[in-house]
Amino acid sequence: AIGLDIQQDLFIVPGNHDGVNDVQEKDTYIKAAKYDPFSNMAQWVVTLLAAFHRYEDFVKTLIPNYPEVHPAGIHSRIWRDKINFIHCNTALGADGTEKINQLLDINTLATTAYRTDIPNIILAHNSFFDLHEKIQFRIPIFYQQFEGRYRIIFQGGTWSLECGKYALASRCDLPGGRQPDLGPSGCAESEYYPQMVLEHSESLGVIPP
16 A cells, blocks of 8 residues: 545546536527637636536545535646646547637636645646637736746646746656746746746656745
C-alpha cells in the first residue's frame, strides 16, 4: 500500500465521454457556444453542465463527502494544505464530432479563489490547444492580473501546457522542435502565447512554482 487517502489524495476532472445525460437541445447549445463562446455564456454553461449528472454521482460515490455540490463545475480543492487544485471541465462542448473548439466556463475560472501562500495548479482533461481559440486567447490575459504564484496545466496525452508568469521554464520544447526565447523572468515567451511553455513529460507530478 502507498498510503493514499481517497478523501484527500484523489483529484478527478470530467472528460469528453462523461457528459452522457440527455439534455434538451444540447447540440443546439454546443453549436451556438462554439460559434461565439462569450455570447449567452451563463445559459449554455448551465445547460451543458446538466449533461454531467451521472459523472457527478460517480464522483460523490468515489470520494465520500465531496465538498462541492457540482463536481463537474469549476471548483478548487486543497491538497493537504500544500497545493490548491483547481478543477476545470473542458468537455462541456464534447459532442463526438471534433476534438478542437472545446469549451470552458472561463468566467467562473476567472473568479475562482486563488491562494497566494501555496501553489495553484489547474487540472483539465483537454490540451490547451483543443480549446476554442477565443478561450485560448482570453486565458493568459486574465491571469496576468494575479500577483501571486500560479501554474496552469492542461493535459493532452503526454503533452502539457504550462502557463505561469512566475514559473521558470526548465524545458521548453515547442511543436516543430523550436526553442522559445526566455524573457527576463525566466519564462518562455512566444509570439502566439506570451509566457507559456509546452513541456513534454511522461507524468505531470507536482511542479513547484
